Amino acid sequence: MPNESEISASEISKWLDSAGHSREWLADQTGTHPGTVAGWLAPGKPRPIPIPTLKLIERLMCDDLLGAPNYSYAEAAVIRRAMVQEGYSSLQDFVRDAVVANAQRIMDAREKIVELSTTSTAAGGFTIMRRGSIAAGGRSSADVEETEIPVSKAYKADHYALRVSGRSMEPTIPDGSTIIVKAFKDQGFPRKGSIVVYNDGLGTTLKMFDYAPAQGDEEHARNGKIPVLRSINPEFPDVEPLEGGRIDAVLVEVV
Template identity: 35%
Template sequence: MLNAEDIKTWLKKIGRDRAWLAEKTLVSKRTVDNWLSAGKPIVPQKMELIEKLMSGEEEIEFELPPDFEKQLRAMADEAKKTIEDMVSHILQVTAKAHQKRKAEAVHKQFTPVKTFTAPPLEAQGQIIGNIAAGNLADGDTIPQDIRLYRELEKGEYLLRVNGHSMEPSIPDGSVVIMKKYTIPPIPKPGTIVQYHDERGVTLKKLVCRKNPETGKMEYTLHPINPAFGDIEP
C-alpha cells in the first residue's frame, strides 16, 4: 500500500514537484500538501490515479476551458454534489472512456485524450415551451427533449427563456426548471415567477411595494436587469 513517503520519493526520482501532482490529479496544491505533509488520507479514486502515474501508464491529458472552475461549480450545484465528488465522478467517467478506447485500438496508434470529458447526463426531460424575459409576450409551445443531471420532481417543468430582463442571473437562452405553485395562493415576495394574463406571459421576480398614492402594498413584477422596467400585474 502506497504511503506519503513513497509518493515523495517517487516525485523526487522523476524530478516533479507537488504542483505537478496536483495538476495531474485535478486537486489543489494545498490538498497535495495535506496528503504528503499533514497525513491527510488520499481518497481511493485519487490514490488509484497516482498509482497509474507511478506505474508509467499513459497519462490522460486535459485541455480545460478558461472558465472550467465556474462550469464545474455549476455542474456540481445542479447535480447536488460537492466539487470534490464531481471531480471524482469526472475522473471515473474519463478513465473508463480512456480504457475503452485503449481496448478498441489494440492494433491502432494510441492518441491521448485532449479535451475535457463531461460526466454523462442522467435523466430525460422535455422543454414544454418558451417564456419571455422582457415585456409580456406570447410563448410558443413547441416541445423539445433535453437531457438533465437529475429527474424532474412532481409538479416541475422546463421552459426556455427568451430575452434579457432577468440577466445576469438568468441569461437569454437559459433553460429554467419551474414548479407549479398552489399553496398559499400567492408566492412570497422575492420569488421568481411565471406570470401570464391576456397580454402574454413573462418571467419576473415578484415584489411587494407601497403605492405612494394609496399607501397600500401592491404586487409588482420586477426585472433583475435595471435596463428594463417593472410590469404591473
C-alpha cells in the first residue's frame, strides 16, 4: 500500500472534479463532515488525512479507474493508461492477455537450450533461410523458394527471412528490404502495432495489426473493436478486416 505522501490533496481534488463527485459525496463516503473534507483539500496547507481514511479514498479512486479496488491508485493509473492505449475497456480481458504474454516471456527466458535457425559459416558469420518474398501492397504467391542468406547474428529456430516486394509499409520497411520474422504460434492476436505476415490462403501480405471500431455485430468484435490490417504508406488501402485468414509471423527487425 502507498504511504500518506503518495496521494496528495491536489490529486484527490482533481479526481473528484474529473469523476463528477462533490466534496459532500466524499464526506459521506468517508463518514466525515464536509468541513473536514474541505480542510483536507485546502490549497496551500491542507490538514493531514488520517492514514485509514487515506487508504479508503485510494480505494475509491482506484475503483473509479478500473472498476476493481485491488491495486494502489498509482498502479491503477498506470494500468488504466495502458488499457486505453491498447484498446481495452475490460480489466479482465487486459489482465488475461497480460498474464499469457508474461508467462510466455518467462518460459522463453528460461529456455536452457536454444535451437537456432541460423548456421555458422567458415568465415565466422551466420546464414538464415529466406523463404521467398512477401508482398507489401498486394498478395504474394503462397509458394516459397528457400535460399540461405548471410546475417550478422544468430536467430532462434522459429525465425526466418523474407524479401519485401512493394511500398505499402514505407517508410518503415522500404521496398526490396529483407526482414527477419518470428513464426506466430500463439492463440489470439499479437500486440497492437505489430507488423505481421498475413496469409489468407491465396497468398501472403505484410501489414500492421491494429483495431478499429466495430460496425454492428461484426465477427471477432471485442470491447467494441475488431482486428484489422493497415498499411503504413498512406497511398495504399488503410484497413483490411481479418476475414478467415491467419497470421503466420510477426516482424522482428529489418536487416
